[in-house]
Amino acid sequence: MSQAPEQETVYNRVAGGNLLRLSAISDGIFAVGMTLLVLGLTVPAVQSVNSDTDLLRQLSYLLPAIVTYFMSFLTLGIFWVGQQTQLSDVQRANRAYTWIHLVFLLAVTMVPFTTQLLARFHWSRVAVLIYWLNIVVLGFALLAGGEYANRAGLFPPERGPMLLRLIRRRVYGAQLLYLVGVLLSVFGTNWSIGFIVAIQLNFAFAPPIPVLRRI
Amino acid sequence: MSQAPEQETVYNRVAGGNLLRLSAISDGIFAVGMTLLVLGLTVPAVQSVNSDTDLLRQLSYLLPAIVTYFMSFLTLGIFWVGQQTQLSDVQRANRAYTWIHLVFLLAVTMVPFTTQLLARFHWSRVAVLIYWLNIVVLGFALLAGGEYANRAGLFPPERGPMLLRLIRRRVYGAQLLYLVGVLLSVFGTNWSIGFIVAIQLNFAFAPPIPVLRRI
Amino acid sequence: MSQAPEQETVYNRVAGGNLLRLSAISDGIFAVGMTLLVLGLTVPAVQSVNSDTDLLRQLSYLLPAIVTYFMSFLTLGIFWVGQQTQLSDVQRANRAYTWIHLVFLLAVTMVPFTTQLLARFHWSRVAVLIYWLNIVVLGFALLAGGEYANRAGLFPPERGPMLLRLIRRRVYGAQLLYLVGVLLSVFGTNWSIGFIVAIQLNFAFAPPIPVLRRI
Amino acid sequence: MSQAPEQETVYNRVAGGNLLRLSAISDGIFAVGMTLLVLGLTVPAVQSVNSDTDLLRQLSYLLPAIVTYFMSFLTLGIFWVGQQTQLSDVQRANRAYTWIHLVFLLAVTMVPFTTQLLARFHWSRVAVLIYWLNIVVLGFALLAGGEYANRAGLFPPERGPMLLRLIRRRVYGAQLLYLVGVLLSVFGTNWSIGFIVAIQLNFAFAPPIPVLRRI
Numbered sequence: 044m045s046q047a048p049e050q051e052t053v054y055n056r057v058a059g060g061n062l063l064r065l066s067a068i069s070d071g072i073f074a075v076g077m078t079l080l081v082l083g084l085t086v087p088a089v090q091s092v093n094s095d096t097d098l099l100r101q102l103s104y105l106l107p108a109i110v111t112y113f114m115s116f117l118t119l120g121i122f123w124v125g126q127q128t129q130l131s132d133v134q135r136a137n138r139a140y141t142w143i144h145l146v147f148l149l150a151v152t153m154v155p156f157t158t159q160l161l162a163r164f165h166w167s168r169v170a171v172l173i174y175w176l177n178i179v180v181l182g183f184a185l186l187a188g189g190e191y192a193n194r195a196g197l198f199p200p201e202r203g204p205m206l207l208r209l210i211r212r213r214v215y216g217a218q219l220l221y222l223v224g225v226l227l228s229v230f231g232t233n234w235s236i237g238f239i240v241a242i243q244l245n246f247a248f249a250p251p252i253p254v255l256r257r258i
Numbered sequence: 259m260s261q262a263p264e265q266e267t268v269y270n271r272v273a274g275g276n277l278l279r280l281s282a283i284s285d286g287i288f289a290v291g292m293t294l295l296v297l298g299l300t301v302p303a304v305q306s307v308n309s310d311t312d313l314l315r316q317l318s319y320l321l322p323a324i325v326t327y328f329m330s331f332l333t334l335g336i337f338w339v340g341q342q343t344q345l346s347d348v349q350r351a352n353r354a355y356t357w358i359h360l361v362f363l364l365a366v367t368m369v370p371f372t373t374q375l376l377a378r379f380h381w382s383r384v385a386v387l388i389y390w391l392n393i394v395v396l397g398f399a400l401l402a403g404g405e406y407a408n409r410a411g412l413f414p415p416e417r418g419p420m421l422l423r424l425i426r427r428r429v430y431g432a433q434l435l436y437l438v439g440v441l442l443s444v445f446g447t448n449w450s451i452g453f454i455v456a457i458q459l460n461f462a463f464a465p466p467i468p469v470l471r472r473i
Numbered sequence: 474m475s476q477a478p479e480q481e482t483v484y485n486r487v488a489g490g491n492l493l494r495l496s497a498i499s500d501g502i503f504a505v506g507m508t509l510l511v512l513g514l515t516v517p518a519v520q521s522v523n524s525d526t527d528l529l530r531q532l533s534y535l536l537p538a539i540v541t542y543f544m545s546f547l548t549l550g551i552f553w554v555g556q557q558t559q560l561s562d563v564q565r566a567n568r569a570y571t572w573i574h575l576v577f578l579l580a581v582t583m584v585p586f587t588t589q590l591l592a593r594f595h596w597s598r599v600a601v602l603i604y605w606l607n608i609v610v611l612g613f614a615l616l617a618g619g620e621y622a623n624r625a626g627l628f629p630p631e632r633g634p635m636l637l638r639l640i641r642r643r644v645y646g647a648q649l650l651y652l653v654g655v656l657l658s659v660f661g662t663n664w665s666i667g668f669i670v671a672i673q674l675n676f677a678f679a680p681p682i683p684v685l686r687r688i
Numbered sequence: 689m690s691q692a693p694e695q696e697t698v699y700n701r702v703a704g705g706n707l708l709r710l711s712a713i714s715d716g717i718f719a720v721g722m723t724l725l726v727l728g729l730t731v732p733a734v735q736s737v738n739s740d741t742d743l744l745r746q747l748s749y750l751l752p753a754i755v756t757y758f759m760s761f762l763t764l765g766i767f768w769v770g771q772q773t774q775l776s777d778v779q780r781a782n783r784a785y786t787w788i789h790l791v792f793l794l795a796v797t798m799v800p801f802t803t804q805l806l807a808r809f810h811w812s813r814v815a816v817l818i819y820w821l822n823i824v825v826l827g828f829a830l831l832a833g834g835e836y837a838n839r840a841g842l843f844p845p846e847r848g849p850m851l852l853r854l855i856r857r858r859v860y861g862a863q864l865l866y867l868v869g870v871l872l873s874v875f876g877t878n879w880s881i882g883f884i885v886a887i888q889l890n891f892a893f894a895p896p897i898p899v900l901r902r903i
Contacts, residue, residue: 061561064496066279068553071504071716074286078294079508081367086374095384102384113364120360123283124353131276138554142677145550149543152511159516169525169532247357281709286501289716293724296797301804310814317814328794335790338713339783346706462787491776494711498768501719509723568769572892575765579758582726589731599740599747 062136065144069130072148073123080115080155083108111162114240115154121246122151122181125213129188132206133197140191147184153177161236168228171235175225178239179218186214217246277351280359284345287363288338295330295370298323326377329455330369336461337366337396340428344403347421348412355406362399368392376451383443386450390440393454394433401429432461492566495574499560502578503553510545510585513538541592544670545584551676552581552611555643559618562636563627570621577614583607591666598658601665605655608669609648616644647676707781710789714775717793718768725760725800728753756807759885760799766891767796767826770858774833777851778842785836792829798822806881813873816880820870823884824863831859862891 087101126147133140157177164170189210193203220242227234302316341362348355372392379385404425408418435457442449517531556577563570587607594600619640623633650672657664732746771792778785802822809815834855838848865887872879 061557064500064557064561067282067497067500068504070279070282071286071501071719072508074283074716075290075505075508075720077363078287078290078367079512081371082294084371086371086378089378092379092382095382098379098382098384102388116360116364116367120357124356127276127279131279141554142550145546145677148507149546152508152546156511156514156516163516163519164522164528167522167525167528169528173532247360282712285709285712286504286716289501289713290505290720292793293717293720293797296801297724299801301801301808304808307809307812310812313809313812313814317818331790331794331797335787339786342706342709346709462790491772494715494772494776497712497715498719501716502723505720505723509727571769572765575761575892578722579761582723582761586726586729586731593731593734594737594743597737597740597743599743603747 062130062133065136065141066127066130069123069126069144069148072151073119076151076155077116077119080112083112083155083159107162111158114162114243115158117243117247118154118158118178119151121243122147122185125185126188129185129192129210132199132202133192134199135197137195137197140188140195140197143184143188143191147181147188150177150180150184154181165236166232168232171225171228171232175221175235175239178221182214182218182221186210189214217242277345277348280351280356281342281345284338284341284359284363287366288334291366291370292331292334295327298327298370298374322377326373329458330373332458332462333369333373333393334366336458337362337400340400341403344400344407344425347414347417348407349414350412352410352412355403355410355412358399358403358406362396362403365392365395365399369396380451381447383447386440386443386447390436390454393436397429397433397436401425404429432457492560492563495566495571496557496560499553499556499574499578502581503549506581506585507546507549510542513542513585513589537592541588544592544673545588547673547677548584548588548608549581551673552577552615555615556618559615559622559636559640562629562632563622564629565627567625567627570618570625570627573614573618573621577611577618580607580610580614584611595666596662598662601655601658601662605651605669608651612644612648612651616640619644647672707775707778710781710786711772711775714768714771714789714793717796718764721796721800722761722764725757728757728800728804752807756803759888760803762888762892763799763803763823764796766888767792767830770830771833774830774837774855777844777847778837779844780842782840782842785833785840785842788829788833788836792826792833795822795825795829799826810881811877813877816870816873816877820866820880820884823866827859827863827866831855834859862887 084105087098087105092098092101126144130144136144154177157174161170161174189207192198193207196203198206221239224235224238224242227238299320302313302320307313307316341359345359351359369392372389376385376389404422407413408422411418413421436454439450439453439457442453514535517528517535522528522531556574560574566574584607587604591600591604619637622628623637626633628636651669654665654668654672657668729750732743732750737743737746771789775789781789799822802819806815806819834852837843838852841848843851866884869880869883869887872883
């Protein structure tokens with residue numbers, strides 16, 4: 044705006060170049076997000092519990108909150124692994140790449156909000172749609188990171204195209220499944236939620252455990 | 259699911275390979291967990307305190323919360339040291355190993371909840387059982403990490419079996435003690451709690467201080 | 474005070490010399506700040522929502538909070554990139570440099586407070602002034618860091634003057650724009666807010682995206 | 689307890705040896721602690737403010753909370769610099785050293801609580817005493833770390849005694865001043881608080897700024 048372009052260019056080359064710090068702030072945001080989720084679990088009040096049976100009943104009321112909690116943790120874990128994979132392949136960062144990841148991290152901080160919304164209004168197509176939009180932003184921000192990294196030469200030259208192909212196939216594949224999930228809500232939101240949870244469990248646990256994969 | 263196995267295999271090899279970031283997110287989650295505990299200590303209200311004697315009495319009401327706070331911090335400290343030990347022995351991580359530790363970290367984020375539950379309902383066997391289950395998951399997730407690391411060759415080849423033996427003995431030994439602790443609840447939950455606190459103090463402080471160890 | 478100057482000198486040379494830890498605590502503070510912002514978004518209460526239409530209306534009430542949320546995240550992102558750039562240029566830290574950055578971090582932790590103040594009282598010149606003061610402290614703390622780093626030889630000798638010139642031009646340029654923004658409040662605070670948001674969007678996104686820059 | 693001493697010895701040698709992770713969890717705990725402090729500043733309610741004058745008056749009520757906030761941040765900054773200095777001098781960590789620092793970190797997480805207590809009950813000698821006790825634990829935990837590091841050979845051999853002497857002089861010197869501060873409460877707690885704030889400002893800012901030091 045008020046600055047000469049050549050100065051901006053220098054600043055952009057200098058700014059945001061530290062991959063280590065991008066990783067550090069990402070890990071911090073994921074860690075806080077994952078830990079803050081537990082604040083959604085409120086310990087039952089003293090006066091409401093007079094016996095072990097009371098306590099079990101009170102805890103059963105917490106069940107939806109606990110399921111939501113696990114689901115959010117899973118979602119955050121999946122995208123943390125996805126981002127870490129990309130950042131570990133990148134040789135350096137620049138300012139544009141850093142801002143793409145800051146947009147990704149903005150979507151990360153929204154996860155506790157959208158998941159809680161879905162947990163509370165699981166019958167609502169609006170809640171399913173918002174949750175899905177959050178996942179869409181997460182996926183396509185990672186894809187944008189990969190596309191930019193390839194175009195700007197941040198990947199090792201010989202592996203760039205292969206890595207981008209991997210990211211593309213994974214994001215498009217996953218997002219297609221999530222789209223099917225959200226479309227299932229014409230039959231009922233529970234179909235959507237069940238399908239999305241199944242996709243997420245698959246992404247988190249199915250591939251790395253050979254025994255389960257063979258089943 | 260919708261992806262060819264060879265692609266998944268490549269992704270798994272690439273994904274989650276960064277040991278540094280696994281450590282970073284772990285430290286973040288432990289740090290937030292340890293610090294959030296202090297939110298359980300509420301400063302007495304202004305209108306309830308008119309003298310030093312009032313303040314002392316109000317603070318005495320906080321005593322159970324303070325004990326819980328110290329106990330949670332101790333538990334988190336013990337498992338933080340345990341995980342750090344394992345991660346410092348591992349030469350690299352992969353996706354499956356990362357997810358085992360994410361399950362471990364999920365259990366870490368539960369500690370403030372289960373400890374608060376135990377503090378509030380210390381007379382309840384259900385609360386003791388839930389607290390114990392949390393410790394069981396923590397212990398066996400660390401063990402699963404060690405078993406997997408040995409099987410997948412993540413430890414240095416010459417030290418792997420020795421390290422796994424160490425982890426096994428330590429987890430089984432500790433979990434046997436915790437089991438004795440939870441079984442003591444047939445005589446009363448206070449026996450359980452006292453025994454578990456004693457185990458934890460031992461794990462944290464007894465071994466490294468030679469003077470105390472000789473007593 | 475009670476200490477001999479030569480001892481203090483040694484302590485100062487030793488203390489605060491670790492650049493890595495200054496980066497780490499900075500990333501931690503930014504990460505927590507960015508994530509805590511989401512606590513400002515409260516999920517609508519169950520009893521207030523009986524249909525998708527209800528939910529959409531309730532969510533529309535959250536719109537100002539969401540805008541504030543994005544604006545705070547943007548502000549924190551801009552200054553995180555700015556600080557990271559400076560720290561990646563510095564070869565080492567010392568105690569004075571560390572304390573300059575701790576003052577910067579104090580201002581960082583104020584951002585959620587001043588932004589929320591502005592969001593709630595967007596008609597108030599006092600709120601605009603306080604928000605602006607926060608940005609002034611952030612900018613001039615970064616400038617003070619650059620000035621000190623150059624004077625104390627923390628930059629690489631050959632690049633120091635160039636780096637300082639870059640920081641100066643950028644801080645003075647940006648602060649002049651922010652000053653114009655706050656002065657616009659004589660016509661109405663909305664003019665101020667709109668202008669400041671435009672400056673921030675420019676700093677975050679305009680420069681690195683060539684397509685947009687050409688428009 | 690149930691474990692052979694030789695096994696424990698091996699575990700102790702292996703456990704807690706990672707200096708990097710001790711730094712990381714410390715930075716995390718300090719960062720969260722420093723950022724959580726801002727939650728003590730509540731934005732005035734909409735209905736209580738109809739004009740700029742109202743807002744200024746409401747903000748003036750926040751003044752004690754803001755002073756407390758700055759004071760806590762200062763205290764945490766001082767001890768963060770102190771711990772960082774020690775950790776950057778140590779060549780490696782072991783389990784006992786790690787646990788000494790975990791006790792230090794436990795005291796760190798108490799700072800928001802004890803400072804808030806002092807802010808709310810600034811007329812109370814009990815509150816002054818508790819705040820002082822927190823600082824005593826912080827100081828002597830750092831000293832214990834230095835003593836242990838020297839005894840266990842964690843410092844570089846040639847610099848160990850010098851470093852320990854430095855830590856001792858600094859901790860004893862500071863603690864003597866804090867003791868004077870707490871004793872001043874016989875004349876009134878305000879004398880204590882003013883004196884302690886003066887000590888802390890001196891530790892944070894006086895030494896590194898040559899101009900001020902000459903005054």
